[in-house]
Amino acid sequence: MEDLADYRREIDEIDSQLIPLFERRMDVVREVARFKKARNMQVLQRDRERVVLDKAVARLRDPGYAAEAERFMNAVMAISRAAQRRDIGGALPREAAPLTGKVGYYGAPGSFSEQALADYFGEDRERTACAEFEDVFTALRDGEIDYGVLPIENSSTGAITRVYDLLGGYGFFIVGERRLRIHQNLVGVAGATLDTVRAVYSHEQGLEQSSRFLAEHPGWEQAVFHSTAESARLVAASGDPAKAAIASERAAALYGLEIIAPAIENSRHNATRFIVIGRALAPAGADKVSLAFSLDNESGTLYNTLRHFADRRINLVKIESRPIPEELWSYRFYLDFEGDVDSDDVRGVLAEISAGAKDFRLLGAYRSDRD
Numbered sequence: 001m002e003d004l005a006d007y008r009r010e011i012d013e014i015d016s017q018l019i020p021l022f023e024r025r026m027d028v029v030r031e032v033a034r035f036k037k038a039r040n041m042q043v044l045q046r047d048r049e050r051v052v053l054d055k056a057v058a059r060l061r062d063p064g065y066a067a068e069a070e071r072f073m074n075a076v077m078a079i080s081r082a083a084q085r086r087d088i089g090g091a092l093p094r095e096a097a098p099l100t101g102k103v104g105y106y107g108a109p110g111s112f113s114e115q116a117l118a119d120y121f122g123e124d125r126e127r128t129a130c131a132e133f134e135d136v137f138t139a140l141r142d143g144e145i146d147y148g149v150l151p152i153e154n155s156s157t158g159a160i161t162r163v164y165d166l167l168g169g170y171g172f173f174i175v176g177e178r179r180l181r182i183h184q185n186l187v188g189v190a191g192a193t194l195d196t197v198r199a200v201y202s203h204e205q206g207l208e209q210s211s212r213f214l215a216e217h218p219g220w221e222q223a224v225f226h227s228t229a230e231s232a233r234l235v236a237a238s239g240d241p242a243k244a245a246i247a248s249e250r251a252a253a254l255y256g257l258e259i260i261a262p263a264i265e266n267s268r269h270n271a272t273r274f275i276v277i278g279r280a281l282a283p284a285g286a287d288k289v290s291l292a293f294s295l296d297n298e299s300g301t302l303y304n305t306l307r308h309f310a311d312r313r314i315n316l317v318k319i320e321s322r323p324i325p326e327e328l329w330s331y332r333f334y335l336d337f338e339g340d341v342d343s344d345d346v347r348g349v350l351a352e353i354s355a356g357a358k359d360f361r362l363l364g365a366y367r368s369d370r371d
Contacts, residue, residue, distance in 0.1 A: 022076075029080045033087035049077055071296065074358055082355040099175060099282065101146025102126045104139045107203075107227035110251030114229070116178040116274035117149045131226055133162050137170045140277065147175070148277045154182070155271045157208050159320050163275075167292070167363060168322065168332050174290050174364025176276035183270070184210045186261040187232055187252040192241035194260060199223055201231035202246035205272075210246050213264040232257055276366075283341050283365035288317075290364045291350070293357035294324060294332045301356070302333075308352045309337060312345045332359070341365035 035041075056073045057066045103121055105113040108129050117127060128145060130136045136148035153159045167174075184206055188197065199221040200207070200214065206228045207214065214222060225231040231245035236255035244260060245251075252259055295301040309316045318336040323329075339346040341362075354360040 025076070026080070026083060029083055030087055033084040036084065037087070052077065074296075078355050078357065078360070081360065082351045099147055099276070099278065102128065102144075103147045103149060104128050104130050104136045104145035105149040106130055106133055106136055106151065108229035108233060108251075110232060110248060110254040111227050111229035112180060112182060112248055112272060113149050113151060113227075113274060115248065115250055116151075116180050116272075119180065120149070120176060120178045120274075120276060121147075131230075133160075134166055136277070137166050137172065140172060140279065141170065146278065148172075149178075149274055150277065151205070151272050152275045153273045153318075154205060154209065155269060156265070156267050157205060160205070161322060164320055164322050164334055167277075167334070171361075172277045172279060173281050173362075174275045174366055175278040175280075175282040176366045177288075177369045178274045178276070179369045180272050180274060181270070182209065182265060182272050183249070183263050184228075184246050184265040185249060185252060185259045186210075186213070186244050186264055187247050187257040188235060188244040188260050189239055189241055190258055192244060192258065192260055196241040197244045197260070198242040200244050200246060201225045201234055203227045203231065206231070206246040209266055209270055210264045212266045213261070229254075273369075275364075281341075281362075281365055285367050286341055286365040287338060288336060288364075288366055288368040289339055289341050289346060289350075289362070290334065290336050290366075291353070291360070291362050292332055292334050293353060293360040294327075294330060295357055297330060305333075305353055305356060308349045312349050314339050314345060314349055334363070338368070 053070050053073055056069045057063070060066060060069055099121070103117055103125055105111070105117045105127060107113045108131075111129075114127070114129070117125065128139070130139060130148075133150060136145075136150055139145045140148050150163050151160050152163045184202075186194075186197075186200070194217070197217070197220060201223045202210075202225060204224045207222055207224065214220065225234060225245075228245070228247040229251040232247040232251040232255045235243045235245045236257055245257070246264070247257075249259070251257075293305075295305065306316065306319075308314075315338040316335060317338060318334075320334040321331040322334070324332050341347070341350075350362065
């Protein structure tokens with residue numbers, strides 16, 4: 001009769017070979033960390049990790065273990081990433097305040113994003129408008145701007161998911177934020193009234209944030225346009241009192257429009273959080289941290305990740321999940337929490353999450369806007 005003790009002795013023998021190999025691997029990992037630190041390289045190299053996983057599966061004699069082999073190597077690489085981050089420490093690309101240079105923003109002159117930019121950087125900052133969310137990211141990538149300003153969530157309508165998806169796809173950092181009280185206004189050309197309006201133009205967020213007011217006028221056509229400011233510019237160019245836009249006071253003044261109905265937003269506490277993105281971390285004075293990661297689709301993985309915050313008494317202020325298109329029923333998580341990225345507790349929680357997660361990335365360390 002086979003004895004369980006025999007199997008355990010065999011496993012112990014395998015482990016006696018496995019652990020020295022693991023130690024040898026970690027020694028090489030530390031050399032890799034020194035190499036990356038000297039060249040200001042990021043820890044996570046997705047293309048390389050994919051090669052490692054493919055090689056691991058190819059080396060199997062029994063392809064039935066492919067999923068387990070990938071899970072095993074993912075765990076090993078997560079431990080390696082955490083060790084590299086510990087060794088690299090403060091060598092992540094950083095940038096000292098003030099944030100200087102040209103700034104791109106989503107929308108058109110007169111948009112809420114431009115107002116957030118002016119509040120954060122000052123009215124005199126050189127700026128450029130970007131028609132689409134991704135245009136801000138590509139302009140930053142191509143060196144056309146030094147920073148970008150984009151909306152990421154609204155207190156009434158929630159997360160702006162496209163911006164989260166773009167954050168997951170580009171390697172930039174959140175270096176600041178600005179919270180802006182949003183007052184939506186129905187604006188039109190001189191002489192336009194509630195009785196003359198037949199069509200209303202705005203960004204989908206403007207329409208959604210004003211849905212109760214619009215419900216009182218069911219005969220109006222609602223037209224989704226690029227941005228609230230672009231909508232105001234369109235209405236001004238038309239000269240048509242049958243067309244109106246939902247936009248800011250700033251946009252109305254800029255394009256010579258009159259306010260037909262002020263403050264039509266659903267909530268008087270309506271606010272939008274804007275983020276400032278840059279090519280490098282700017283953690284001086286930071287009290288807020290953002291990160292992204294994915295997890296294996298297994299019971300308890302999310303709980304085991306989030307408990308690290310409770311264990312270290314760190315206040316987790318937001319969690320958002322987005323589907324990963326190339327992986328069925330898999331999600332990327334975005335977290336914001338309070339803390340100084342240089343503190344022992346924050347460094348500890350980052351190391352713990354990195355060790356258990358996949359595609360871990362520190363998205364930013366910055367000063368929160370509590371106004």
